[in-house]
Amino acid sequence: MTPLASLATRPTLSPLDGRYAAVTAPLLDYLSEPALNRARLQVEVGWFEHLAASGALPGVPRLEDRDRNYLHGIVRGFGEQEIAELAEIERETQHDVKAIEYLLRSRLAAAPSALGPGTALGPALNPLIHFALTSEDVNSLAYALTVKGAVEQVWAPAARAVTADLAALARATKDVAMLARTHGQAATPTTLGKELAVLARRLRRQLARISRDEYLGKLNGATGTYGAHAAAAPAADWPAVSRTFVESLGLTWNPLTTQIEPHDWQAELYSDIARFGRVLHNLATDMWTYISLGYFAQTRGMGTVGSSTMPHKVNPIRFENAEANLEISAALLDALAATLVTSRLQRDLTDSSTQRNIGVALGHSLLAIDNIRRGLTSLDVAPGPIAEDLAANPEVLAEPIQSAMRAAALAGTPGMDNPYERLKELTRGRRVTLEQIREFVDGLGLPAAMAARLRGLDPASYTGLASRLVDEYLEPEETEG
16 A cells, blocks of 8 residues: 555645645744744844844944845745755754754855945854844744734634624624524524624624733743843843843733743633634534524535435535534643643743644634634525414413513502413413413403503514614624625
């Protein structure tokens, strides 16, 4: 048997890089190994430039615009050649961050030839590369940059989009009366839009939390003491130099750490994203159930297959796929959140392997979001089955009748004793018709206006303030549309 790993078109182990690669591809710019190395290079170049400008180290020459442009070009031009070169260096160093340092040294050595006479750059400034840094200074900042980019530029826009899609569907169906089900049993009617609005508002709340999450980084040396910094240049205010650099990257500076930034911010972020996913999972299971009840008809493009043997079927695969991917994503995000907050004493390497799976966790979430969006666009409301369900359950009107009886009793109307018990006797464990309920109302002796109001009710009109709730509490947001 031919080993599949030997094939020219090598198979992938993860479906995120195979079957679903088109959906998850945008995350590669942030959470792939090359993206991490590019971010590490950005940090190393940024620290080099920041030190030169800070005056913290005597004797470092001033960098001119062309010098800075050359340094920035090293990061902007990071591509296939640099990826291959780094791999070759790392085979020798067996250390990924050290490989970045050596790559930058080679580019610094080439600067005089590229820029000509007068440049401050060159091998004489090699000591400034990776000055007083531990690998985790670089990694903490690189991971913060890549995770921030992935969340803000890829995941959050997709999450906002699916929430906007759901909110739009909620507003469009706010007046579609629907039988509610509590504990799986027929319950007080609602509207389809109001129920979808509940989920949309929940998702919005989680997105608001995620938007407030911080991305922390540190730069303070091997055990967080600025030991090497202070030994080399004791006159410099190294915490201030560190803070201005970290904040220049758009990150929050952590002033007090061990060798590593403790990753609490990552745990907070991943827990919030997992919670968003769990609300989305609730949506997926609810939509699957509404489809099974016939409340939605699924439309599909020409040529698609619902079942390999039953021609009539259209399966709710988008919602089922989303369920599965959200469960995988939540499990990974939970593992990340639980593992990353612990490090033995001043440092262990468990976080190194753990963080390499951030992209996998967000990839499954992104895939689920894509499936939910596709699933929502494939649905048409089916008014017939919804109306039939309502009409078949007139007993849900027992609630407004007994509540009206209570109100009448408080207003002094006689004969309103034991309203709950009387409606229970009428409706529980038996099928009643709408006409029987109206006859019951006629025999109560209610005030005329109240009796007329109750007599005019049917399950489809007994939706309370559902439509108004959608209008008032699911306002359009600027991010929608």
